[in-house]
Amino acid sequence: MSQIILDSVGKTFKVAERPPGLFGAMRGAFVRKHREVKALDDISFRINAGELVGYIGPNGAGKSTTVKIMSGILVPDRGQCEIMGRIPWRQRVAHVAQIGVVFGQRSQLWWDVPVIDSFELLRDIYRVKEQAYSKRLAELIDVLDIASLLNTPVRQLSLGQRMRCELAAALIHNPGILFLDEPTIGLDAVSKLALRSFLKDMNTRHGVTMILTTHDMADIETLCQRVMVIGRGRLLFDGHLDTLKRQYTPERRIRAKLAGHCGIDSLPGADSIEIKDNEVIVYFNPERVPAQEVIASLAAACPLLDLVVETPNVDEMIARMYRELSL
Amino acid sequence: MNDFMLYTRYLRINFLAGLQYKGWPMQILMVLFIVVTDPLGVVLLFSRFGSIGEWSVERTMLVYGIALTAFGLAELFSRGYDAFPWQIRTGAFDRMLLRPRSTIVQVLGMRFHLHRLSRVAGGSCIIWWSLARQGVSLGLLGLVQLLFALVGGYLVYTGVFIASSAVAFWTIEALNWVYIFTNGSYQVTKCPPQLLPGWLRNSFTFFMPMFVFSYYPAAAICGWGEVPVGLGWLALPAGAAFIAVAFALWRVGVRFYASTGS
Amino acid sequence: MSSLRASWGILRMQLVSKVQYRAAAWAGMTTNAFWGFVHVIIILTFYRFGQQSNAGTSAGMSMVQAVSYVWLVQVLITLLSGTILDNEIREKIRSGDVGLELCRPLDLYAHWFARTAATRLGPFLLNVVPITAVAMLLPEPYRLQPPASLAALLSSMVAVMMGLLLCCASVGMAYVLLMRVQWGEGPMSIFTVLIDILSGAYLPLQLWPGWAQRFLMLQPFAGIYDLPLRLYVGTLAPSTVWQVLLIQAGWLVVLVAVGWLAMRRALTHMVIQGG
Numbered sequence: 103m104s105q106i107i108l109d110s111v112g113k114t115f116k117v118a119e120r121p122p123g124l125f126g127a128m129r130g131a132f133v134r135k136h137r138e139v140k141a142l143d144d145i146s147f148r149i150n151a152g153e154l155v156g157y158i159g160p161n162g163a164g165k166s167t168t169v170k171i172m173s174g175i176l177v178p179d180r181g182q183c184e185i186m187g188r189i190p191w192r193q194r195v196a197h198v199a200q201i202g203v204v205f206g207q208r209s210q211l212w213w214d215v216p217v218i219d220s221f222e223l224l225r226d227i228y229r230v231k232e233q234a235y236s237k238r239l240a241e242l243i244d245v246l247d248i249a250s251l252l253n254t255p256v257r258q259l260s261l262g263q264r265m266r267c268e269l270a271a272a273l274i275h276n277p278g279i280l281f282l283d284e285p286t287i288g289l290d291a292v293s294k295l296a297l298r299s300f301l302k303d304m305n306t307r308h309g310v311t312m313i314l315t316t317h318d319m320a321d322i323e324t325l326c327q328r329v330m331v332i333g334r335g336r337l338l339f340d341g342h343l344d345t346l347k348r349q350y351t352p353e354r355r356i357r358a359k360l361a362g363h364c365g366i367d368s369l370p371g372a373d374s375i376e377i378k379d380n381e382v383i384v385y386f387n388p389e390r391v392p393a394q395e396v397i398a399s400l401a402a403a404c405p406l407l408d409l410v411v412e413t414p415n416v417d418e419m420i421a422r423m424y425r426e427l428s429l
Numbered sequence: 430m431n432d433f434m435l436y437t438r439y440l441r442i443n444f445l446a447g448l449q450y451k452g453w454p455m456q457i458l459m460v461l462f463i464v465v466t467d468p469l470g471v472v473l474l475f476s477r478f479g480s481i482g483e484w485s486v487e488r489t490m491l492v493y494g495i496a497l498t499a500f501g502l503a504e505l506f507s508r509g510y511d512a513f514p515w516q517i518r519t520g521a522f523d524r525m526l527l528r529p530r531s532t533i534v535q536v537l538g539m540r541f542h543l544h545r546l547s548r549v550a551g552g553s554c555i556i557w558w559s560l561a562r563q564g565v566s567l568g569l570l571g572l573v574q575l576l577f578a579l580v581g582g583y584l585v586y587t588g589v590f591i592a593s594s595a596v597a598f599w600t601i602e603a604l605n606w607v608y609i610f611t612n613g614s615y616q617v618t619k620c621p622p623q624l625l626p627g628w629l630r631n632s633f634t635f636f637m638p639m640f641v642f643s644y645y646p647a648a649a650i651c652g653w654g655e656v657p658v659g660l661g662w663l664a665l666p667a668g669a670a671f672i673a674v675a676f677a678l679w680r681v682g683v684r685f686y687a688s689t690g691s
Numbered sequence: 692m693s694s695l696r697a698s699w700g701i702l703r704m705q706l707v708s709k710v711q712y713r714a715a716a717w718a719g720m721t722t723n724a725f726w727g728f729v730h731v732i733i734i735l736t737f738y739r740f741g742q743q744s745n746a747g748t749s750a751g752m753s754m755v756q757a758v759s760y761v762w763l764v765q766v767l768i769t770l771l772s773g774t775i776l777d778n779e780i781r782e783k784i785r786s787g788d789v790g791l792e793l794c795r796p797l798d799l800y801a802h803w804f805a806r807t808a809a810t811r812l813g814p815f816l817l818n819v820v821p822i823t824a825v826a827m828l829l830p831e832p833y834r835l836q837p838p839a840s841l842a843a844l845l846s847s848m849v850a851v852m853m854g855l856l857l858c859c860a861s862v863g864m865a866y867v868l869l870m871r872v873q874w875g876e877g878p879m880s881i882f883t884v885l886i887d888i889l890s891g892a893y894l895p896l897q898l899w900p901g902w903a904q905r906f907l908m909l910q911p912f913a914g915i916y917d918l919p920l921r922l923y924v925g926t927l928a929p930s931t932v933w934q935v936l937l938i939q940a941g942w943l944v945v946l947v948a949v950g951w952l953a954m955r956r957a958l959t960h961m962v963i964q965g966g
Binding site for chain 1: 430434435438439442443445446447449450519520523524526527528529530687688689
Binding site for chain 2: 714715717718719721722725726729730732733734736737738740741742743744746747750873874875876877878880881884888893894898899900
């Protein structure tokens with residue numbers, strides 16, 4: 103039985119259009135045009151308890167609309183959504199007691215008071231029993247290393263410190279599902295690593311189901327086995343990250359340093375070749391021509407000093423995928 | 430923990446947050462200054478022109494003081510709804526929907542500033558002063574009537590805040606309107622109600638029952654004999670009816686929000 | 692110069708956004724009109740039913756003049772109110788970004804002065820015709836009368852322009868107070884309300900007690916609403932416009948000088964504090 107079920111969910115918004123400029127504004131004061139925007143067209147997926155799913159797509163693709171529907175904030179126009187056996191917007195209170203949500207760009211902590219005061223208020227909001235609360239809090243303080251921050255007002259925390267406290271706040275009521283909306287945005291490298299390892303740990307040891315939207319592909323690579331790609335309100339891919347990579351980055355490249363002059367402008371087995379100063383880059387597809395052959399013909403054509411075979415990184419892959427799907 | 434207790438916890442955290450700002454004693458003085466100077470114009474008019482028939486400055490100030498105090502109470506304890514329209518675009522309401530509690534308690538608890546106490550204090554002083562100057566001793570019945578008037582008024586003004594918050598789900602463009610029913614409404618009490626144009630008096634009696642919780646109880650308590658004494662007890666039911674309508678509007682607004690998002 | 696160009700941009704943007712958000716503009720005007728109407732009723736009540744109903748006329752202001760005065764305050768409120776502060780400047784001060792403004796090659800005081808004037812002109816230009824029209828079309832005795840004479844109109848217009856400068860200089864002082872981030876907000880609000888009271892926005896200064904008249908006439912804020920409006924309604928003859936302008940200019944020089952110096956002090960204070 104899946105924990106999260108979405109079945110042909112659709113959502114359309116009406117957007118008012120305002121013509122630009124002073125003249126346009128005057129015209130807009132009398133007639134106003136509306137445009138229908140399909141935020142979600144037909145989204146279906148299932149997620150089992152304990153999964154950690156990456157949910158990616160370009161800006162405006164419908165990621166946050168999906169998250170809002172799953173968390174009970176927004177009611178879809180069509181389709182079904184069932185989470186832990188409940189319909190989020192029908193049984194809002196019971197539903198949200200079981201989930202946690204972290205927005206990277208917004209805080210759920212009270213800005214002007216020490217962190218611990220926010221935690222205590224959240225305890226009261228979620229009706230967490232005192233004993234369970236102190237046990238849980240001690241655990242989170244330990245894992246997130248926030249003991250020294252508890253008495254500091256939130257506005258004085260750095261972004262990295264604040265995000266750790268946000269995570270604790272979202273988990274204080276021990277939710278079974280955690281929605282993370284760009285949790286690593288703006289964080290420095292150290293904070294990102296710490297956050298990822300925490301999420302991984304929460305997922306594997308405590309079995310918290312997580313859905314992670316992000317633009318940072320390193321988040322996806324280190325955390326998620328399963329990836330869902332959304333574009334223009336449709337689910338374009340749902341599967342293993344490796345499958346996605348094979349599908350969109352079949353191509354490899356050889357980057358080699360030259361020992362001397364090399365005057366070729368094509369190479370047998372290679373898709374293309376670029377020569378710049380004393381460096382040559384060769385693109386090829388290993389599923390058609392094995393690396394061995396390409397390297398051999400390159401070595402035969404040019405004097406080589408050093409050589410690496412690279413996979414385009416995930417960012418490039420995603421950019422290419424968005425381009426190919428013309429998103 | 431029940432909703433009321435939770436509300437007090439919200440007040441507590443906002444109170445603590447307010448203390449973090451070092452200028453808070455100055456803020457208290459600021460609101461007190463605004464409260465004290467607001468009736469300055471009409472007091473100066475009384476001193477230049479004298480009373481208007483039966484209506485002395487004390488009498489006018491009693492009606493004004495009740496309306497002002499009720500408004501102050503709403504600002505103090507329902508400030509969250511007052512500020513809500515300007516929060517909605519920031520996604521604040523999303524966060525409330527994500528918490529397993531009544532959204533009403535959460536909005537009510539969103540804001541609380543101690544310096545809003547100044548208006549209640551200032552208004553109470555005005556009431557006390559005008560009763561003393563008129564030589565009215567309250568008695569238990571009068572005190573109860575006065576309290577009912579203030580609670581009824583508190584409900585009405587909170588209702589205005591709630592209704593404007595509900596409208597904010599659709600649009601926040603035209604929300605300046607609401608000033609007519611908040612800070613604007615008690616300006617009307619600076620004039621004897623009988624001398625107001627009929628439509629204005631009726632709007633603030635039947636649509637937004639401001640005179641029902643200010644003028645009627647004041648007349649009943651002091652025995653001015655201008656309106657039936659029984660009307661002095663209408664403040665609480667009128668307030669309850671008004672806030673009920675506001676809540677109904679709020680519910681519709683929440684449903685609309687859930688179908689459109691922010 | 693760049694301050695002026697920036698101000699022109701601000702003014703244009705204000706016009707566009709105000710026209711675009713037509714509902715907000717209408718709501719603002721309705722509120723203004725309501726406020727004006729209520730004040731007119733209050734002042735009328737005293738003139739008609741007060742025990743000493745000739746107390747106004749004996750102070751040199753007739754009922755008709757008082758009613759016009761009250762309406763004109765509403766017409767001019769977006770231009771001359773002391774309590775309207777620019778949100779962008781507020782936010783800059785609150786966040787400590789004023790420090791960054793110092794890197795720009797312009798005088799911060801002049802820049803804010805021009806900005807304040809520009810942000811007031813936009814709403815005013817859009818409001819002035821509808822509100823004036825509504826106020827003039829009302830039945831007697833509620834209506835706003837035309838100016839006492841053409842000379843009265845012209846002299847009051849010149850004085851209103853000076854009033855705007857005086858108002859910007861006064862609001863500049865409020866910003867300086869706000870720059871004391873630790874505690875400035877309360878005193879700043881008190882100061883702006885004081886500007887409104889003493890400039891005659893609450894009650895024409897002529898209707899204040901007789902013993903205070905000399906002081907009221909000569910304090911810095913009378914030149915914002917009260918003196919220009921006296922010229923319009925005719926309680927001051929158009930020929931006295933030179934005296935009015937002299938009072939306004941004198942206070943303008945004083946307020947600008949004090950504001951400019953105080954801003955410099957506040958800025959160094961902020962820099963030392965680390966913003």
